[in-house]
Amino acid sequence: MTRPVGYYVHHQGAGHWQRACLIAREMKRPCTLIGTLAAFDRGGAPGATLDLPDDRLPEGGFDGRDGAETRPEAFHYAPLGLPGLRNRMAAIAAWIAEADPVLLVVDVSVEVALFARLLSVPVLMVRLAGTRDDQPHLEAFRSAERLIAPFPSVLDGPALPAWVRDKTHYAGFLGATARPGPAPEPDGPIVVVFGRGGAGGTVAALAAAARAVPERAWHVLGPVAGAALPSTLPPNLHLHGWVADIGPHLARAALAVGGAGDGVVAAVAAARRRFVCLPEPRAFGEQTEKAAALERLGAAVVRSSWPEAGEWPALVKAGLALDPAAISALHDPDAVPRLAAAIEGIAAGLEAS
Structure with a gap:
């Protein structure tokens, strides 16, 4: 047997x-x-x-x-x-x-x-x-x-x-096993991903970021803290809550934003999407070391914490200037x-x- x-x-x-x-x-x-x-x-x-x-x-x-x-x-x-x-x-x-x-x-x-x-x-x-x-x-x-x-x-x-x-x-x-899809539209949305294992996002910080980059839609996947009426949110900010499969959202993204957890990075690499990486505090430097390696390889723009609203226009510009081949090279289907x-x-x- x-x-x-x-x-x-x-x-x-x-x-x-x-x-x-x-x-x-x-x-x-x-x-x-x-x-x-x-x-x-x-x-x-x-x-x-x-x-x-x-x-x-x-x-x-x-x-x-x-x-x-x-x-x-x-x-x-x-x-x-x-x-x-x-x-x-x-x-x-x-x-x-x-x-x-x-x-x-x-x-x-x-x-x-x-x-x-x-x-x-x-x-x-x-x-x-x-x-x-x-x-x-x-x-x-x-x-x-x-x-x-x-x-x-x-x-x-x-x-x-x-x-x-x-x-x-x-x-x-x-993680994701799919082959990379076609390149996104140049004016595609920004997709922000928060996993279950971290602190998640806050409505106030996300709203400030979306207002700072009003020309793009912001789609947020995962836990978000802070109550807000839909009428008080900027019209380009969309909160989806927990999403079991983030692949379809990433397929439409011009830029992905998220932590340096294995699941998020795997999904971004599989989708061949440009990446702004915001590593979360983890024991033994798990996410910070991985984010540093991504930055060294030219696979992500990295910031150590959630940026202030005024930083987002330049950060989005830097993220969109990345060569997506660098992060795609890390994906093995x-x-x-x-x-x-x-x-x-x-x-x-x-x-x-």
């Missing part, structure tokens, strides 16, 4: 779930998606799922309030006396004991990767961008069979230890099936050994 693969999905933001579904859909071997899945569309899962208890503190989030002064140095998050965490790990152990998986893909968690190793299960660990040379990350990297980078190698940081780079399979962006095949190959090799 073919042994299954487990795929652990972190529950911060939607990007981990989206790429897990894309990869699992391409796999021939049975693949169970594992995580706290209540916030996701489980109807979109391509196979079996295991819903885990939430391990976040009652106050919410993963903010280090977990007894850091006594926490073992191999962990990032190990609060004491938290039933959700205890029951979560017990559920993972029970599934492993019953299903006997050939390997576990971990996207992402140092603790789950090390726990799987303790349960004698080989791990493929997703390695996000940023400077992750702290002891917990390095120990998890050391324990894994291979590391998976969900971005092209040219976006990796210069300070990465050589052995980590050598152990990494650079999968490329694991076959990245997802190639990674699925690589996982299948590693699984087959482990099964045969």
Whole structure:
């Protein structure tokens, strides 16, 4: 009997779930998606799922309030006396004991990767961008069979230890798979994208930006804070809320604006759209390092925070002057099936050994 693969999905933001579904859909071997899945569309899962208890503190989030002064140095998050965490790990152990998986893909968690190793299960660990040379990350990297980078190698940081780079399979962006469409109309709209994992936008800031560049329509996708009557918004500003598929909007855009999360950058690269990148604060410099690499490659105009209204005309002009070939070169439409095949190959090799 073919042994299954487990795929652990972190529950911060939607990007981990989206790429897990894309990869699992391409796999021939049975693949169970594992995580706290209540916030996701489980109807979109391509196979079996295991819903885990939430391990976040009652106050919410993963903010280090977990007894850091006594926490073992191999962990990032190990609060004491938290039933959700205890029951979560017990559920993972029970599934492993019953299903006997050939390997576990971990996207992402140092603790789950090390726990799987303790349960004698080989791990493929997703390695996000940023400077992750702290002891917990390095120990998890050391324990894994291979590391998976969900971005092209040219976006990796210069300070990465050589052995980590050598152990990494650079999968490329694991998002939209479509080939780039035709060039947009010169007077096409500006499309602003906010993901679920960040702070989102504010009505006041977006309205000020739209008023500063009145000759273009502004279409905003994702969470936006602040109440406003439609009659008080500038006529060129359109708030769409959460949009499951941003591809059709990007296809019409002359310019995209967004953070440096993998999902947003992947979608912009797939659409071959000029990009103003506004990296959001993330642990280990995940978005700021990636944005710096995009800027170095000429693939984006980067600002460290949301610009003031008066900066937008020049910023839009600079964005429209970019060569879209630079960001398009980062897109591999076959990245997802190639990674699925690589996982299948590693699984087959482990099964045969």
